Structures are given as C-alpha cells and as structure tokens.
C-alpha cells in the first residue's frame with residue numbers, strides 16, 4: 415500500500431526537522447499552512463500542530479519497540495513547538511517571541527561562512543572534489559581541536575572524533591555502552607541523556623508518582639546544593655552524564671566540584687560522559703574541560719559542539735574526545751569500540767562543515783566566536799536583570815546562555831502557559847528537564863536584541 419505525503423504528515427512524530435522537510439512539498443491542506451508560518455519579528459517558526467488521531471486500515475506485523483513505548487511524552491522541544499503552534503493559531507496576529515528551544519539566532523561570522531563557501535565551490539572542481547572523508551573527521555580538524563581547544567591538556571588528535579553534533583554523539587555513545595549499563599544524570603538535565611537511555615533499554619518504566627524512570631540515578635541539582643549533587647547520596651552507576659555549564663540551570667561546576675566528581679567516578683569504576691556544549695560561555699575560572707582535572711582521562715569522555723559558539727545549530731559540527739587512557743574493565747580501550755561504532759553508524763561530518771570548523775579554530779574565527787558569545791551574554795544579563803528587578807530568584811546566566819528563574823510552589827508548565835498566554839513569549843518549563851526542574855522556567859538568551867528587550871518589557875508588564 416502506498417503512503418502519501420499527506421498520510422505521513424498526519425502520522426509523523428512531532429519533530430521540527432520533519433516539519434521543515436515537508437514544508438517544501440506541494441501539499442495544499444490547512445496543515446501545510448501551519449508549517450513555516452512567519453510571525454512578525456519572530457523569524458520563521460518551524461513546527462507542526464498535533465496530528466489528529468489517525469484511523470489506520472492496515473497495520474504491519476512488527477511489534478513496537480517496548481523501550482519506545484516507555485517514553486513518557488514527546489521529546490520536550492517538539493512538544494514546546496507544538497504548543498507554540500497552537501498558540502499562534504489561537505492568536506494569529508501575536509508577535510510571538512521564542513526564548514524556548516535554545517536555538518541560535520545571530521548570523522555566522524563571515525570568516526567562517528567564507529571558508530565554507532570556498533570549500534563548497536572547490537567541490538565543483540576536479541582538484542577540489544572530495545567524497546567520503548574519514549569517519550573520525552579530517553586530520554587537520556582533529557589536530558586543530560586538539561591543539562587549539564585542548565592545548566596543554568594532553569589530548570591528542572587521535573583522541574578526537576569529529577561529528578555532526580553533540581546530540582548525535584550522545585546517541586552513538588549510548589550505542590557504545592549498550593543496554594545493560596546503569597546511568598546517572600543531573601536532575602534537571604538536557605533531555606537527550608535520559609531519553610536515549612530509555613530507548614536503549616537501560617531503564618525501567620516511567621514512575622508517574624516520582625516522575626522518574628526506574629534504574630536511572632537522578633542527581634538532584636538545586637539552589638540548596640549549589641546545583642552540584644551531594645555525591646555521598648548518589649548511588650553507584652556505570653555511566654554518569656554530567657553537563658557543565660549545565661543546560662538548563664546554567665550552573666558551571668567548579669574545579670573543586672569536578673575534582674570530587676572525577677574521584678567519585680574513579681572510586682566506583684564509572685565512566686563520565688561530560689557534555690561541554692557551553693564551555694566557551696564560562697566567564698569565571700570554572701574548568702572549560704573535564705580534562706583540566708588530573709586523572710580525568712582515565713574516567714571521562716567529553717562531547718562538545720560548535721552549535722552554540724558559531725551558530726552551527728543548522729550547519730552541524732561537533733566532536734567527542736575518547737582518550738586512549740580510558741579502558742573498559744577488561745582493559746580494552748573504549749576509543750577502539752567507539753571508533754567501530756562511528757565507522758558503522760556515521761560516514762564522517764560534512765566536508766563543508768569541517769571547513770567551517772577549521773575556520774572557527776583560526777585566530778580570526780576564535781575572535782569572531784567570542785563576539786557572538788559576548789552578544790548572547792549581554793542578552794543574558796538583560797534577562798537576569800529583568801527577573802531580579804521583579805523580585806525573582808534567578809540562577810545561571812553568568813556561565814551559560816540560559817537563565818533559570820524560580821517560581822516557588824508553582825508548576826513549571828503552568829508558568830510556561832501563563833507567560834505564553836499573557837506575553838506571547840515562549841520559554842521552557844523546568845520540569846521538562848526532570849523532576850528537579852519543577853517550579854522553574856528556563857529563559858534562553860538566544861535571540862535578536864530587539865526581541866530580548868521586547869520580551870523583557872512584557873515580563874515586566876506581567877509580573878510588576
């Protein structure tokens with residue numbers, strides 16, 4: 415039986431990527447009109463409304479992956495996109511401002527796009543054409559990451575796997591670990607860790623009362639503990655996902671805290687997956703890499719990304735460091751298995767993106783990235799000052815592009831809905847990042863300055 419585009423749209427999972435794909439097909443239904451709506455001052459919004467319940471005349475004989483069925487709700491950000499779409503249908507003239515998903519908004523610096531354009535043009539020439547590259551990334555890109563980003567930390571070119579972004583690497587790392595490992599996450603944390611763990615079958619069922627999955631160790635990170643878990647109460651797990659600066663709280667772990675974390679991993683024989691996607695936002699002397707901590711190479715993998723530094727959320731380029739010193743319990747190097755996963759599941763990052771990555775790491779590229787980051791950090795300050803002036807307790811912001819605002823005693827989704835309904839500003843409900851985020855809302859500093867100022871004006875109006 416053939417499946418038309420129309421049916422696919424109606425039954426597609428809620429995903430912003432699928433919606434932008436179908437936006438280019440020539441479907442004329444009202445659903446197509448929802449896709450790619452341009453809202454004044456808000457840029458193009460790419461998301462779809464909830465698909466209607468589908469009557470299916472035919473089912474395959476393939477049973478659903480039971481791990482997929484364990485996933486409690488849709489992935490957080492498509493769900494926010496869905497609510498934003500519904501809001502825009504309700505208020506078609508509203509000037510919706512999106513400070514929710516955490517997507518970058520400012521143009522990529524010219525020094526970086528010029529390098530990508532040159533590489534793209536070179537592909538039109540006999541001499542400049544190249545097809546598949548090394549799965550691990552181009553030698554010069556790996557070398558530049560090792561020397562520029564990890565200079566002096568003993569990380570070598572061969573330890574670096576260039577990728578199409580940190581999220582994709584998180585999934586590949588989960589494939590590396592398999593279904594039998596136990597894992598710990600900061601609570602709250604970036605949802606990809608928990609969701610990929612569920613999909614891999616590492617967890618039990620979702621427990622409605624605790625809002626946690628069985629077999630995951632949730633490491634509470636709240637203002638009372640300075641957003642660093644009390645490790646004396648954390649159960650032993652094989653894998654520990656740790657993100658610093660943290661999305662969503664914006665907290666960066668100090669050297670002392672990371673030293674404790676590395677020691678904790680060593681004591682338990684665990685592997686840390688350290689997500690440093692926001693490291694360049696650090697303004698104080700918190701470590702930018704886990705490898706600044708002595709002994710970390712024996713216990714930690716680090717994943718990183720150009721997404722939030724150079725506006726590469728759409729270009730796609732990141733990397734993961736698996737040091738040769740990191741060994742499984744039988745002495746087998748973790749990097750060798752990761753290499754096998756990468757060679758099996760990935761055909762190398764785009765050569766055009768890698769040309770951009772190389773330009774990012776040039777002296778001019780680094781300067782340009784710092785400027786972009788500086789711009790977003792000014793936005794952060796505007797948001798922090800706004801909420802502080804309204805009497806809220808506000809966290810994050812100093813070392814990250816996220817502001818974590820406390821609404822004590824209130825449900826995050828209620829606050830999210832209140833802000834959306836009354837100000838037409840999209841934020842992210844803290845509970846979407848784990849039960850520890852309940853009562854908080856994350857406000858992203860990724861936005862054009864006019865939109866940030868306008869959003870803050872509206873916040874002041876609402877909460878004065």
Ligand SMILES: Cc1ncc(COP(=O)(O)O)c(C=O)c1O
Nearest residue numbers: 579580581604661691719721732
């Ligand atoms: C903590 C964290 N890790 C990873 C990612 C994904 O980054 P990438 O665009 O490189 O896939 C994000 C994106 O928001 C993030 O917040």
